Amino acid sequence: MAVLRVASTLNKLGRAGTVTLIRNSSSSSPDLDYLHKSIVPTNHFQKSLPRLPIPKLQDTMQRYLTAQRPLLDDDQYRRTEQLAQDFKKGIGNQLHEELVTQDKRNKHTSYISGPWFDMYLSAREPVVLNYNPFMSFHPDPNPANNSQLIRATNMTVSVLRFMKTLRAGLLEPEIFHLNPAKSDTSQFKNIIRFVPASISWYGAYMVNAYPLDMSQYYRLFNSTRIPKPIQDELLTDDSAKHLLVMRNGHFYTFDVIDQDGRITKASEIQAHFKYILSDPRPPPEFCLGYLTSENRDTWTLLRQSLLEAGNAQVLNKIDTAIFCICLDDMTVKDHLELSHNMLHGNGLNRWFDKSFSIILTKDGNAAINFEHSWGDGVAVLRLMNETFKDTTQRPAISATTLPAAVNSSQAVQKLDFKLNDVLKSGISSSRQNFDAAVSTLSIDALEFRKGGKEFLKKQNLSPDAVAQLSFQMGFLRQYDKTVATYESCSTAAFKHGRTETIRPATIYTKKCCEAFVKESSKHSTSDLRTMIGECSKYHGQLTREAAMAQGFDRHLFALRYLAKSKGMALPELFQDPSYIQINHNILSTSTLTSPAIQLGGFAPVVPDGFGVGYGIHDHWIGYIISSYAARDVKEFLKCVNKSLDDIFDVLEGRPIRI
Numbered sequence: 001m002a003v004l005r006v007a008s009t010l011n012k013l014g015r016a017g018t019v020t021l022i023r024n025s026s027s028s029s030p031d032l033d034y035l036h037k038s039i040v041p042t043n044h045f046q047k048s049l050p051r052l053p054i055p056k057l058q059d060t061m062q063r064y065l066t067a068q069r070p071l072l073d074d075d076q077y078r079r080t081e082q083l084a085q086d087f088k089k090g091i092g093n094q095l096h097e098e099l100v101t102q103d104k105r106n107k108h109t110s111y112i113s114g115p116w117f118d119m120y121l122s123a124r125e126p127v128v129l130n131y132n133p134f135m136s137f138h139p140d141p142n143p144a145n146n147s148q149l150i151r152a153t154n155m156t157v158s159v160l161r162f163m164k165t166l167r168a169g170l171l172e173p174e175i176f177h178l179n180p181a182k183s184d185t186s187q188f189k190n191i192i193r194f195v196p197a198s199i200s201w202y203g204a205y206m207v208n209a210y211p212l213d214m215s216q217y218y219r220l221f222n223s224t225r226i227p228k229p230i231q232d233e234l235l236t237d238d239s240a241k242h243l244l245v246m247r248n249g250h251f252y253t254f255d256v257i258d259q260d261g262r263i264t265k266a267s268e269i270q271a272h273f274k275y276i277l278s279d280p281r282p283p284p285e286f287c288l289g290y291l292t293s294e295n296r297d298t299w300t301l302l303r304q305s306l307l308e309a310g311n312a313q314v315l316n317k318i319d320t321a322i323f324c325i326c327l328d329d330m331t332v333k334d335h336l337e338l339s340h341n342m343l344h345g346n347g348l349n350r351w352f353d354k355s356f357s358i359i360l361t362k363d364g365n366a367a368i369n370f371e372h373s374w375g376d377g378v379a380v381l382r383l384m385n386e387t388f389k390d391t392t393q394r395p396a397i398s399a400t401t402l403p404a405a406v407n408s409s410q411a412v413q414k415l416d417f418k419l420n421d422v423l424k425s426g427i428s429s430s431r432q433n434f435d436a437a438v439s440t441l442s443i444d445a446l447e448f449r450k451g452g453k454e455f456l457k458k459q460n461l462s463p464d465a466v467a468q469l470s471f472q473m474g475f476l477r478q479y480d481k482t483v484a485t486y487e488s489c490s491t492a493a494f495k496h497g498r499t500e501t502i503r504p505a506t507i508y509t510k511k512c513c514e515a516f517v518k519e520s521s522k523h524s525t526s527d528l529r530t531m532i533g534e535c536s537k538y539h540g541q542l543t544r545e546a547a548m549a550q551g552f553d554r555h556l557f558a559l560r561y562l563a564k565s566k567g568m569a570l571p572e573l574f575q576d577p578s579y580i581q582i583n584h585n586i587l588s589t590s591t592l593t594s595p596a597i598q599l600g601g602f603a604p605v606v607p608d609g610f611g612v613g614y615g616i617h618d619h620w621i622g623y624i625i626s627s628y629a630a631r632d633v634k635e636f637l638k639c640v641n642k643s644l645d646d647i648f649d650v651l652e653g654r655p656i657r658i
Contacts, residue, residue, distance in 0.1 A: 032396075033263050035158075035165045035386055038172040040193045045173055045211035048201035052110035052494040053548075054103055055555050057096040061088045063545070063552040067503040068578055070482050070510040080578040087573040095559045095571075102562075110496035112554050115561040120373035122231040127371055128293040128352045129437060133602035134342035134359075135377075135384060135592060136367035140392055144399040146364030149277060152325055153270040155358055155366060156243065157396035158387045159323065160256055160263045163221050167238070174212040174382060174492070175204065183209035212492040216375030220383060223355035224319040225371050227300040234374055237320040244321035245276055246357075248329060249287035249348035251415035252276050253317050254408075266396035267404035268411075275408035277327060286419055287348035290430040293437075302426040309423060314415040324357040326350060331363040339443045339601050339624055342367035347434040356380060376499055378492050381594060388596035441603055446623040446637045448644050454618050459651050461532065463616040464591065465539035466647060468504035469532065471587055471612060473513040473647075474640035478632070482510050486585035486605070489546035500546040501553035503582075504589070508535045516646055520656045528650045587612060599624050610636060 031037075055063075061084045068080055103111040120131070140146050145154065165171040177184045188207060195203040204211050223236040241257035254272045256264045288306075291299050306315060326349050332338040342359055344350075350357065356370040370380050419427075456463040468487065475483060485505040491497030512531040515523050523531075545551055560574050573579060588605040589612040601613040601624040610633065611626035623640065627633040646656045 033161060033164050034168070034170060035161045035390055036172065037165075037170045038189075040173055040189050041169045042166060042171045042173055043169065043214060044193065044197055045175075045200050045204065046214060046495070047197045048199055049211065049213055049495040050201065050493070051103075051107065052112060052491060052497050053550070054096075054100055054111055054558075055550050055552070057088055057092060057555075059550070060552040060555045061085075061092070063550075064556065067506075067552065068582060070505050070507050071484060071582060072578055076578055080576055083573050083576050087571060091563075091568075091571045092559060092573065095562050099558055099562055110494060110498075111558055112498055113496040115558055116498045117373065118231065118561070119557075121225070121233070124296045126293050126295055126352075126433075126437070127225070128344055128347075128350075128434070129441065129603040130605070131372045132343075132352055132369055133372070133377075133590070133600060134339070134367050134369045135380065135600040136338060136342055136365070136598045137384065137388055137596055138598045139364065140395075142392070142395075145391075145395055147399070148327060148360050148362050148364055149270065149273055150395075150397060150399060150401075151364045151366055151391070152273050152327065152358075152360050153266055153397050154391040154395045155360075155387060156256060156269055156273075156325065157263060157266050158390035159358070159383065161390060162383055162386050163322065164261075164263065166217055166220075174214055174378070176210045176212060176493075178208035178210065183207040210493055212378070213495055213497050214379075215496055217379045217382075219374035220355055220379055221322050222320055223374060224351075225353040225355075225373055226319065227296050227303050227353075229297070229300055232296060232373070235319050240320035240322065242317065242321055244318055244324040244351070244354070245273070245327065246289065246324060246349050246351065247276055247279065247327040248281065249283035249289060250279070250281060251288075251314070251318065252412050253321060253415065254412045256322065265404060267401060268406050270397055270401065271403035271406050272408045272412050273325075273327070274403050275412055283348055286424050286427040287431070288417060288427065289350045289352075290347050290427055290434055292350065292352040293344075293347055293434045294430045295433075298426070298430070302423065302430075305420070305422050305426070306417070309420050310418045314417060317413075317415055318351060318354075321354070324351055324354040326357050326359040328359060328361045330361055332361055332365050335445050335599060335624065336443050338365055338367070339445075339599065339626075340438075340441075342369060343443075343601055343603065343626075344434075344438045344441070347431065347438070356383075376488075376490060376492075378490055381592075381597070384596045385594055440628050441626060442628070442633045443601065443624065443626045444633045444637050445599075445625070446641055448621040448623075448641060449619075450644070450648050452617045452619045452621050455648075455651075456616075461536045461651075462540050462543075463621075464543070465504075465536040466532070467591070467614055467616055467621060468539060468589065469509055469512065469535050470640050470643045470647065471589065472505055472509040473516055473643035474636055475587060476513045477517050477639040477643060478636055482513070483586040484582045484584055485587040485589065487589045489543060489551075491547065491549045493547065494549060497549065498554075500549055500551040502539075502542050502546045502551070503553075504539060504542075505587075506535070506538055506542070508538045516643070516656065520646075520658075525650050525653060525655055528656075532647060532650065585609060589614065591615060593617070601626060604628060604631075 065081055065084055192203050201211055222238045222240050226233045226235050241255045242253040243256045245252040258264055291302055353371055355374055356368050358368055360366050453463045456466050482505050487502040487504050488499045489502050491500050512535050515531055584606050586609040591614050592600045593615050602611045603626050604611040607628050608630040613624040615622045625633050649656055
């Protein structure tokens, strides 16, 4: 397929589904309610996006075995190989054919979309730590605009501009331009807008422009995950016009869209924030936000109790709010404190079920924490990129702007709840569970300053491959093992694509790591350099395959889901300890690079794992890594740093320092 030519770059769309692109938007409209007014409609390409392909079963099984090889000894591998062969010839082939038939009947979507939603929404673990990540904005370049009040106002206005631009169909379509000089031009836009939507993708492809799926964007606003028995639901009500604000565990709402559908004046929004920030009330004894950090079954029962106690109206206000702003009464001293606060905070000033919340500290640090079931980071990062650009280039207010002379006590509604003893007990228990969970989480950071993207590209190496190699080498150095590793790659190049997994632990990385860590004296610098190149080349192949939906993880997931939905006995392949082990991702990794993003992070996905957030910049590489008590994150970072030192020494022609 012709799209293969862009695959090597599409992987940048997102470890954990995040986008690394930022564009020059159309010239700003004089109408301050919009970011811009694209002459190409937002969803112009949606109908003609290529469908997510289902890989051939034989390719999936071969990729699966190749990924298993570095994780297993010979006896384990032989057993897994036999199970894979049996699966391919028997029940796996039957399930695959049925999956293909089912996919042909559902051409409006992708084969992974429904099962992936179900996977997230049926999970019963708390969303905090287990699913919700955070991404932190860079400070505003204008220090005067970094106060909590000013930044909250500016970000609210810019986010609302994004929402209005999106809903009006005026937001520029998400396109990857392989040749921007040819396709990211007024001439191209003036031509492509007249190409019928049914074939518009092909018109873009002719000039090496690749539109991306935008179906998740509508869930950004007025959306919340609602706890339900067995499987949660997503609620979206785009008729609501109010913002949800949390401070000190209290809930406030006020309208930010007026009766004419226009954004409320920025000075009025500023006045309402100022009113909320001046509220002297301490946190309530029972903070409802803790409930959203609970086990989903527990939260389901407690939400039902809330409804029965007469709280339906206030819960609806929370659920339908356009988005949530969390005003935290704290300042942060470093990246570690920032990461802890934005990932989980103290629990009382969050509603983790909202599609996204913007969190602002007293010193103007800002981040987004988002609920993951409704979509991947593609939409969130586009929102962050546009919001950061708009607030810094066209801020709604400045340090000299005076709040409007309005009666905020009338405009701002404080939400009060009716709590009985069952609810009070449930909130107290939720708080104890939350405190116990976050107390076990450690986060540490590393900035490697000896080189970054520019140096590695001059070496004809993939920067991402080198970063991933450093994790493999660091883990081997610390634990003397090669373990299951997860790196997510967006499949947004396809209609209703989600993600595919890159498996960075390979036979090449294992060989290279062992040579560096255990046998460095046996290998010349040239030999070690060759091994790094082999790792990079193969990682590039895996990345291209994943971006084109040619991995194995999602295909096997769909086959297993299909077997379960049919009430079949679980095929033996999925009961194999090796299959369970490769899906127990001890190294879960995600990278972010964006002009808007300072850093991002998440908790480990398994109790004995690491959550590895990293960014590869022009001249340095940054890491934010988390772990629970089963792992030593400080020692891991030391081992990663030593590995990077060794890798860069070799690349610069120096022998490894013992």
